[in-house]
Amino acid sequence: MENFSFHNPTRLHFGRGQIAALDRELPADARVLLLAGGGSIKKNGVYEQVKKALGPRTVVEFFGVEANPDFDTLMQAVKLARQKNVTWVLPVGGGSVLDGAKLVAAAIKYAGDAWDIPAKRMSKLPHALPIGAVLTLPATGSESNGAAVISRRATKQKLAFISPDVFPRFSILDPETTFSLPERQVANGIGDAFAHVIEQYLTYPADAALQDRFAEGILRTLIETGPTTLANPTDYNARANLVWAATWALNGWIGVGVPQDWATHMIGHELTALHEIDHARTLAIVLPSLMHVQRQGKREKLLQYAARVWDLTAGSEDERIDAAIARTRDFYESLGIKTRLSDYHVPADTAAEVARRLKAHGMAKLGERGDITPEVVEKILRAAA
């Protein structure tokens, strides 16, 4: 096991009716920037619960944070927050709203160009306003980590930053608030969480027995809960298990002391930036293909994954690896998520452009061994055609 230091300070309130906890968590004199997406929270009762819990506090509302939150949109929220002297940022939504809130919270008191924050991957953001979150879409883990991914459509960029200063102080996870989500978004959330675990698990052995067991436990839970919660969206326990698994997929704990990959995400970000494919769907395109191309470097963990996650223990090593990759692809397809570039009408030639852009963004050596060069990226995407 590698050395590590770790801290996850987010207080979590999980379960039915927990939005009421907002009143305990926020100071009575808080001036709250309520950040939200397209307005679905006004249809499913979440907005009313939030407003009731906030009581007489001053609330400034900003709706319209889109999927893959856009820098220019977020800067409008920053402008509003500055005008109204807000003291807390309260995202109510899914990972995009939460990620956006992290940039907003960091930017409000930042004197320079806020695009610096993702562009320079700033990790020290001591001026960030405190964030409290109400999560309504299980997927990204943003409710309990310090990471955010910000898009800039004007320049077709999609960049991430990570800082301990933008961990939510608290997050509220009420599975019932997710019952009304479109099936497509729930499926995307399951697929996204699955890939988050794989990025931290499917590398090379590091003698980290517990991290492996936890990662495998999350994967099995997603495999078992995913189809159930898609088929029965109002089954509380199935949805609760999905919400909890998605948080755990990226709250940092399974990634301590082990190598991490993240090449699938970096390649996927470029596909979203270039072709506006849903984030989770880009992962579904890249992941099985990356497993196949990187099978030598990941050999031992692929065999462990085959045995412990998919119960595949018969056949030769290569047969088991092939079967595990096929199961992975089938899992995404079973969620209604297509796994080939051609399914999204994207020509295979995008491979060269993605490779070029990653190199331009300083990501010429991806993966846990740094051996996913632009040439390997191109190979992975051509194999995903």
Next chain:
Amino acid sequence: MENFSFHNPTRLHFGRGQIAALDRELPADARVLLLAGGGSIKKNGVYEQVKKALGPRTVVEFFGVEANPDFDTLMQAVKLARQKNVTWVLPVGGGSVLDGAKLVAAAIKYAGDAWDIPAKRMSKLPHALPIGAVLTLPATGSESNGAAVISRRATKQKLAFISPDVFPRFSILDPETTFSLPERQVANGIGDAFAHVIEQYLTYPADAALQDRFAEGILRTLIETGPTTLANPTDYNARANLVWAATWALNGWIGVGVPQDWATHMIGHELTALHEIDHARTLAIVLPSLMHVQRQGKREKLLQYAARVWDLTAGSEDERIDAAIARTRDFYESLGIKTRLSDYHVPADTAAEVARRLKAHGMAKLGERGDITPEVVEKILRAAA
């Protein structure tokens, strides 16, 4: 899954050489009460590493915190801390030193009789001094939770308290500091951690898929790592996996949203108070017997435990349960921990006295269903004769 709120704010520094992190974690003007046990840290190099990291800070040393830390001993440390105006409490040791440090930190500025803290199970201790810990014995999870168990030999009492105000602000876990531990203490640590998981797992199903997977992952890691690290105490990775598993056994995460038992611990505390049997050894006496006596209420989880932890899937349900209980007993015996009262020369009649004392301590309804009455306690201990 049941509703829950959870927060674990401890920052962890894990790995070789991490004691140096003390210098970053403690304010330059901290006046540090270094709390330790019998002096083994002066023999294994830990004391030198700690002193070096503390540098010019004022350090007040108190050695002599015993296993099952004694209230009267701890009050001497409190007296010293008050005289020297300490501002931080730094336990360097195992669970007993850490638990003792929590009482000391809470008592220094407490105006009343400090025995109130465990006796009244005080959970609000806002006057507690901050605690930073250097863990040298994997076992109790005290390095990353708000719980402490305090003994009072003068009255043969052993009581617990839990408060968010005594979570260590940070803890340092360097597996190498545990290499020189006596085999008996390592075995006790493994057995203690195993029981901690069982208390939070082996109850009744609560549709908490992930908590179950994590609990099973910790149990399997202890089963795999335990014998290896006992046989090869300086195998870094085996010891690192034990240290990490012991932390996870009681850092609170696997217990969120699920019923918990803890009867084994409550019964065990009385056995320690009455007969001075090592804490972990009392658990080894009680646990297999409690599983047997409570097999109806725990039936579904016993079958899950048999299948997922011990790979026992053949035979009738009762045969699988019997086999799982036998494996549990064998596991403790394989660590060199005896599992019968008679092994410790304790007569079966202690059963009645333990039952009486638990009732007197307000614990007449133990277990996840509150159905472990004094009569059931007596039955469990007589079955452990």
